[in-house]
Amino acid sequence: xxxxxxxxxxGMTALSLGLVLAxxxxxxxxxxxxxxxxxxxxxxxxxxxxxESGVTELIxxxxxxxxxxxxxxxxxxxxxxxxVFDVDTLDLTVQVTDRSDFGAVRAAGAVPELVxxxxxxxDSVMEALDAAADxxxxxxxxxYADPARDTVxxxxxxxxxxxxxxxxxxxxxxxxxxxxxxxxGTPRTYADIVGGNPYYFQDGGDWYVCSIxxxxxxxxxxxxxxxxxxxxxxxxxxxxxxxxxVAGSVFPRSDMAWVDVTNPDFTPTAQVNDYDxxxxxxxxxxxxxxxxxxxxxxxxxxxxxxxxxxKDQTVRYxxxxxxxxxxxxxxxxxxxxxxxxxxxxxxxQGVTSGGSGDCTSGGTTYFQPLNPILERWNLTLLxx
Numbered sequence: 001x002x003x004x005x006x007x008x009x010x011g012m013t014a015l016s017l018g019l020v021l022a023x024x025x026x027x028x029x030x031x032x033x034x035x036x037x038x039x040x041x042x043x044x045x046x047x048x049x050x051x052e053s054g055v056t057e058l059i060x061x062x063x064x065x066x067x068x069x070x071x072x073x074x075x076x077x078x079x080x081x082x083x084v085f086d087v088d089t090l091d092l093t094v095q096v097t098d099r100s101d102f103g104a105v106r107a108a109g110a111v112p113e114l115v116x117x118x119x120x121x122x123d124s125v126m127e128a129l130d131a132a133a134d135x136x137x138x139x140x141x142x143x144y145a146d147p148a149r150d151t152v153x154x155x156x157x158x159x160x161x162x163x164x165x166x167x168x169x170x171x172x173x174x175x176x177x178x179x180x181x182x183x184x185g186t187p188r189t190y191a192d193i194v195g196g197n198p199y200y201f202q203d204g205g206d207w208y209v210c211s212i213x214x215x216x217x218x219x220x221x222x223x224x225x226x227x228x229x230x231x232x233x234x235x236x237x238x239x240x241x242x243x244x245x246v247a248g249s250v251f252p253r254s255d256m257a258w259v260d261v262t263n264p265d266f267t268p269t270a271q272v273n274d275y276d277x278x279x280x281x282x283x284x285x286x287x288x289x290x291x292x293x294x295x296x297x298x299x300x301x302x303x304x305x306x307x308x309x310x311k312d313q314t315v316r317y318x319x320x321x322x323x324x325x326x327x328x329x330x331x332x333x334x335x336x337x338x339x340x341x342x343x344x345x346x347x348x349q350g351v352t353s354g355g356s357g358d359c360t361s362g363g364t365t366y367f368q369p370l371n372p373i374l375e376r377w378n379l380t381l382l383x384x
Contacts, residue, residue: 036345037274039303043295047305047331048087059345061090062292068092068108069289075108076101081118082147083110085291087307092289095119095147115150117177123312125152125173130314132171133322139163141183141356144313144328147290153310155183185356185363187315189225189255189338199243199339200234201227207237211298211340213351214282214370215268215382219244219261221373222339223351224251233259235266248377252321255353256373257339270382272297272341280346281384285370288344294329295344296352296367298337301359306331315366317354326366332359342367348381 036044036055044055062085069083072094081095094105095115105112122145129143129152139160146153152173156164164180199222200209210226227233229249235241243266249257261268271279274297288294288308295305310328317323333340333352342349350367357363374381 037280039274040280040295040343043303043305044293047295048293058087058090058293061085062087062288062344063286063347065092065110065289065292066286068110069094072105072108072110075104078120079118081113081115081120081150082122082145083289084148085289087291087293093148095150117150119145119147121177122147122150122152125177126312126314128171128173129154129167130322130324132167133314133316134320135170136167136316136322137163138316138318138320140167140316141185141187142313142315142322143178144310146310149179152178154178154180156180157186158182158184183356187317187354187356187364187366189223189317189354200237200239201231201246202239203227203231209336210338211300211336211352213339213341214272214348215270216258216374216379217382218268218379219247219259220268221256221258221351221370221379223353223368224249224255224257225353226257226339227259229257241265250376252317252323254325254372255323255368256351256376258373258377258379268382270384272343273299274303280343282343282348282381283346283383285348285374285381286344287369287371288347288349292344294331294342294349296329296331296333296337296340296342296365298333298340298352300334300336301332304331304333304359306365309364311369313366315354323353323366323368325369325372326353327369329365329367330362331365332357332363333365334358342370 065085073080079096079098079101081097083094085092092110094110095113097118102112139157141155143154154164161180168178213221227246231246233243244259244261247260270282290308292308306329313326313328314324337352340352348370350369353366353368355365
């Protein structure tokens with residue numbers, strides 16, 4: 001995941017440890033976008049072509065959709081087939097495997113859709129592919145369940161679609177439940193070698209930088225490829241002011257870590273840096289549905305927004321490092337953004353893992369969902 005040192009610096013993102021940043025301007029308290037910073041509001045308006053009131057309406061609709069999805073998932077049980085939110089129409093489509101459930105879906109305010117496979121079947125296909133991941137060639141870039149199309153998508157490098165088909169066959173999955181698509185970009189992690197700004201770590205004598213994700217009681221969460229368990233994190237290079245120690249780290253398989261802040265000069269907060277002189281206050285970690293808008297924060301590329309395309313994607317990074325359970329998005333990111341914050345409104349979603357492309361040409365970026373990180377190490381997210 002590391003290369004040769006670069007003669008440029010890329011800064012820390014998301015959590016401003018030891019710094020006091022200006023508060024955002026007041027917005028009506030009853031507005032679901034009331035805690036958005038001006039920069040975050042501007043980024044969402046630009047990404048989705050909306051007015052300020054349109055952004056407010058979008059956030060309110062997807063918050064309601066998340067609640068509806070959760071309620072129907074519990075009510076329908078094994079008949080629940082998946083859910084997709086549409087940022088244009090603000091509709092939530094809920095797939096079911098039994099047409100008799102249409103009434104319950106409509107009663108909840110969602111649009112019903114009958115599917116052949118559904119979430120349970122797609123999950124089984126994903127599990128089979130994950131089990132066969134070690135034998136997959138480097139030309140297969142990953143796979144994810146696409147509820148909108150009721151299929152699992154396997155991505156392969158141009159001209160290597162047959163390798164993806166062979167993987168599906170070796171995993172013993174139903175060919176009707178998968179499709180193979182060309183993936184021109186090769187996923188990579190976003191850790192980058194730098195020298196000069198906070199949240200640095202060392203590996204093999206070289207200095208690297210990543211972005212801080214979210215403050216938790218006692219520290220902060222970030223990406224697992226941003227330092228092994230037991231390694232130190234620093235505010236500067238060559239390491240005169242230590243922030244803390246990586247208390248837990250998992251990479252590959254997952255891409256999650258948390259840092260125990262041991263320096264009393266650094267205080268974890270519920271804030272995310274908006275890189276416009278202010279902060280966004282995190283209010284919770286309710287997971288947004290597929291199709292919802294999300295924005296990410298990273299010092300390299302600032303605020304970038306997009307939509308959630310899929311969840312539980314398996315991504316294969318170079319050297320056979322595969323990561324399961326990532327969320328796929330259309331927002332861009334670049335080196336140094338790894339570990340940074342993802343928000344749906346003010347709800348924390350996850351930390352940047354990696355992707356393909358960049359913020360000039362566009363690309364696909366994956367994040368490690370936050371709640372599994374909190375659950376793994378019994379962490380408490382700081383909220384305000």
